Amino acid sequence: MRNRIFLLVMVLAIASLTSAQPRxxxxxxxxxxxxxxxxxxxxxxxxxxxxxxxxxxxDWAIYGPFDKExxxxxxxxxxxxxxxxxxxxxxxGALPFTGxxxxxxxxxxxxxxxxxxxxxxxxxxxxxxxxxxxxxxxGSRPYGYSYFWFDISNLVKPGDGNVVAVRLENLPxxxxxxxxxxxxxxxxxxxxxxxxxxxxxHFITTPFVSDETxxxxxxxxxxxxxxxxxxxxxxxxxxxxxxxxxxxxxxxDMIQDIAIKNPRRWSPEIPVLYTAELSLYAxxxxxxxxxxxxxxxxxxxxxxxxxELNGQPTKFKGVCLHHDLGPLGAAVNRAALxxxxxILKDLGCNAIRSSHNMPSMEQLELCDEMGFLFLAESFxxxxxxxxxxxxxxxxxxxxxxxxxxxxxxxxxxxxxxxxSAGNEVPDQWGSAGVKRAHWLQEIFHREDPTRPVTVxxxxxxxxxxxxxxxxxxxxxxxxxxxxxxxxxxKFPQGFVLGSETASTVSSRGVYKFPVxxxxxxxxxxxxxxxxxxxxxxxxxxxxxxxxxxxDKPWVIGEFVWTGFDYLGEPxxxxxxxPSRSSYFGICDLxxxxxxxxxxxxxxxxxxxxTLHILPHWNWSGPEGEVTPVFVxxxxxxxxxxxxxxxxxxxxxxxxxxLNRYRLMWNEVTYEPxxxxxxxxxxxxxxxxxxxxxxxxKPYRIVLEVDRKTLIADGEDLCYVTAPIVDKEGNPCPLAxxxxx
Ligand code: GAL
Numbered sequence: 258m259r260n261r262i263f264l265l266v267m268v269l270a271i272a273s274l275t276s277a278q279p280r281x282x283x284x285x286x287x288x289x290x291x292x293x294x295x296x297x298x299x300x301x302x303x304x305x306x307x308x309x310x311x312x313x314x315x316d317w318a319i320y321g322p323f324d325k326e327x328x329x330x331x332x333x334x335x336x337x338x339x340x341x342x343x344x345x346x347x348x349x350g351a352l353p354f355t356g357x358x359x360x361x362x363x364x365x366x367x368x369x370x371x372x373x374x375x376x377x378x379x380x381x382x383x384x385x386x387x388x389x390x391x392x393x394x395x396g397s398r399p400y401g402y403s404y405f406w407f408d409i410s411n412l413v414k415p416g417d418g419n420v421v422a423v424r425l426e427n428l429p430x431x432x433x434x435x436x437x438x439x440x441x442x443x444x445x446x447x448x449x450x451x452x453x454x455x456x457x458x459h460f461i462t463t464p465f466v467s468d469e470t471x472x473x474x475x476x477x478x479x480x481x482x483x484x485x486x487x488x489x490x491x492x493x494x495x496x497x498x499x500x501x502x503x504x505x506x507x508x509x510d511m512i513q514d515i516a517i518k519n520p521r522r523w524s525p526e527i528p529v530l531y532t533a534e535l536s537l538y539a540x541x542x543x544x545x546x547x548x549x550x551x552x553x554x555x556x557x558x559x560x561x562x563x564x565e566l567n568g569q570p571t572k573f574k575g576v577c578l579h580h581d582l583g584p585l586g587a588a589v590n591r592a593a594l595x596x597x598x599x600i601l602k603d604l605g606c607n608a609i610r611s612s613h614n615m616p617s618m619e620q621l622e623l624c625d626e627m628g629f630l631f632l633a634e635s636f637x638x639x640x641x642x643x644x645x646x647x648x649x650x651x652x653x654x655x656x657x658x659x660x661x662x663x664x665x666x667x668x669x670x671x672x673x674x675x676x677s678a679g680n681e682v683p684d685q686w687g688s689a690g691v692k693r694a695h696w697l698q699e700i701f702h703r704e705d706p707t708r709p710v711t712v713x714x715x716x717x718x719x720x721x722x723x724x725x726x727x728x729x730x731x732x733x734x735x736x737x738x739x740x741x742x743x744x745x746x747k748f749p750q751g752f753v754l755g756s757e758t759a760s761t762v763s764s765r766g767v768y769k770f771p772v773x774x775x776x777x778x779x780x781x782x783x784x785x786x787x788x789x790x791x792x793x794x795x796x797x798x799x800x801x802x803x804x805x806x807x808d809k810p811w812v813i814g815e816f817v818w819t820g821f822d823y824l825g826e827p828x829x830x831x832x833x834x835p836s837r838s839s840y841f842g843i844c845d846l847x848x849x850x851x852x853x854x855x856x857x858x859x860x861x862x863x864x865x866x867t868l869h870i871l872p873h874w875n876w877s878g879p880e881g882e883v884t885p886v887f888v889x890x891x892x893x894x895x896x897x898x899x900x901x902x903x904x905x906x907x908x909x910x911x912x913x914x915l916n917r918y919r920l921m922w923n924e925v926t927y928e929p930x931x932x933x934x935x936x937x938x939x940x941x942x943x944x945x946x947x948x949x950x951x952x953x954k955p956y957r958i959v960l961e962v963d964r965k966t967l968i969a970d971g972e973d974l975c976y977v978t979a980p981i982v983d984k985e986g987n988p989c990p991l992a993x994x995x996x997x
Pocket of ligand 1: 336680681715735757760794796818826920
């Protein structure tokens with residue numbers, strides 16, 4: 258027996274020596290880093306021993322310190338309707354992201370390279386990347402969010418001691434939010450045969466889907482001659498559900514149509530995934546293989562039914578997300594992204610918009626797996642600037658390449674159901690902008706004929722006049738609820754998307770009196786009220802969108818600004834240092850739900866009920882003050898009690914926009930004790946209860962974890978929430994003890 262195993266091992270070893278090695282993908286994670294700028298760092302022999310050792314993904318700026326002077330911008334923000342320029346502190350997070358940074362690492366290659374192709378790939382590098390391999394410049398890429406790669410076969414040598422150096426530079430006045438800095442997304446080295454699949458070479462679509470059969474079309478770009486592809490398609494359980502052999506070639510493309518019997522469709526509710534294992538043979542010998550994950554699903558946009566997923570009219574219950582992960586900064590982290598999506602699932606959210614740039618691969622993979630529709634955006638600027646050193650510097654030379662790479666790198670993700678060519682670009686004004694919109698949309702169509710293109714438009718009157726809005730596949734409106742009807746009427750598409758909505762502002766657990774609905778309110782403590790009635794002069798409270806979503810079948814959904822607070826853009830405190838992160842989030846910067854979470858949850862989460870009371874019940878001022886109480890609930894009616902005394906029954910009704918979605922007791926007088934709410938169903942039966950208690954003195958710290966098992970990979974994370982409670986275990990809403 259022993260001898261037989263030995264023999265088998267020998268045979269396998271010989272087989273692997275004789276046949277070509279399939280591709281090897283290595284993550285380049287260990288780097289040296291410095292903020293000193295010195296071009297000689299590109300030279301292989303350069304001594305980097307004094308540099309810091311870092312692991313990539315890495316964000317050099319998140320370590321701080323915060324500094325008011327960093328990227329201080331004296332600007333008039335046109336899209337915020339500002340009349341005059343003023344000094345904006347914290348607009349980009351007040352973290353040291355501007356200036357240069359260098360990264361260096363070494364890598365080894367096989368001893369024999371003559372038949373190999375070597376690629377280096379970046380999922381994004383912030384920004385103005387210049388990449389040097391063994392002292393020679395391999396290429397550059399200005400846009401920090403773009404995916405890019407270089408063929409470095411001619412720059413490398415066999416064996417050890419290959420050196421890659423990356424110079425990055427972030428200009429001041431280049432962003433409207435915290436962009437992060439450095440190699441904040443993955444860097445990979447790919448070694449494959451010259452005869453192989455081209456990078457990002459596969460495009461998998463499902464042009465026909467029925468209950469019986471799905472047609473899976475796989476277009477693979479290939480390099481080399483006398484090729485054939487063998488394909489195995491597996492379901493999520495690893496079972497082979499289809500096989501195919503293909504030799505047909507059209508230029509550089511090999512195209513297969515494979516039938517899958519009884520296909521299971523991908524949807525946010527049941528995100529079923531398949532994999533295609535593609536093996537490339539030249540003259541019968543294996544030379545490359547890749548596994549591509551995909552989903553079987555149908556999308557359709559029409560005036561009759563709006564957006565349909567697998568034949569079901571579906572509304573986007575979406576949120577916009579910036580790419581930073583709050584206190585973790587911009588370095589991509591799968592566990593942190595998964596936590597965000599877990600929170601958003603509970604919210605009942607079904608869609609994400611990667612505002613205003615290319616998403617990370619990790620986020621797309623998670624959205625495929627966890628079931629979120631995805632609106633993948635590209636730019637916040639085209640040729641005309643919003644900020645002096647923004648994308649306008651690169652648009653002419655790079656926009657086409659950046660869009661190509663966005664689509665080619667991500668088109669196999671079933672979650673992506675729409676592309677966005679831009680957000681509130683100043684090019685909405687004037688005929689040159691109309692041409693740019695057309696040009697960009699055509700690039701998307703050329704690269705991917707299966708998904709429509711939108712632009713988030715805020716200059717709604719202008720785009721109605723110019724034809725800009727009419728030419729887009731999907732007209733996206735940012736705010737401007739008062740113009741939805743007119744846009745629907747004037748635009749030819751027959752539907753409208755709320756590409757960006759609400760921009761309501763609040764601070765978790767902070768309540769301001771008197772309780773009034775108002776735009777642009779500020780307070781000396783630089784907080785916003787959590788009664789969810791404060792917004793910006795261009796935006797609105799959530800309910801003004803709900804009415805459109807509910808009453809207008811031609812509104813195909815909304816993307817709320819934003820799911821989570823983010824670093825930078827501290828509106829309405831963008832000139833009140835030390836404010837430096839946003840107030841827009843449905844959840845705060847730590848990812849904890851604000852009250853607003855429950856307002857959206859009461860509409861969006863259809864599988865679980867919501868019953869949430871605000872404000873807290875720990876007022877220290879004189880008793881007897883009027884303290885309005887709101888209840889966010891999925892139930893139609895509820896009765897409120899203060900220390901057992903009924904405050905009456907409230908029922909949702911159409912009397913006002915607010916009354917339709919919130920239950921409000923505006924005349925409650927505060928007395929310490931218990932605030933209790935009893936919810937009633939449609940039939941008038943009491944069905945659920947919730948209560949808030951006046952807490953005593955802070956007594957104990959509770960530690961709550963979001964997960965109990967971690968993978969020891971140096972990246973996995975557990976979030977520990979630390980509520981402070983009184984002796985009885987009631988949360989102390991005013992405790993602001995410093996925790997160590
Ligand atoms: C929009 C813009 C977003 C953010 C938001 C704040 O106009 O697209 O990036 O600035 O306003 O309300």
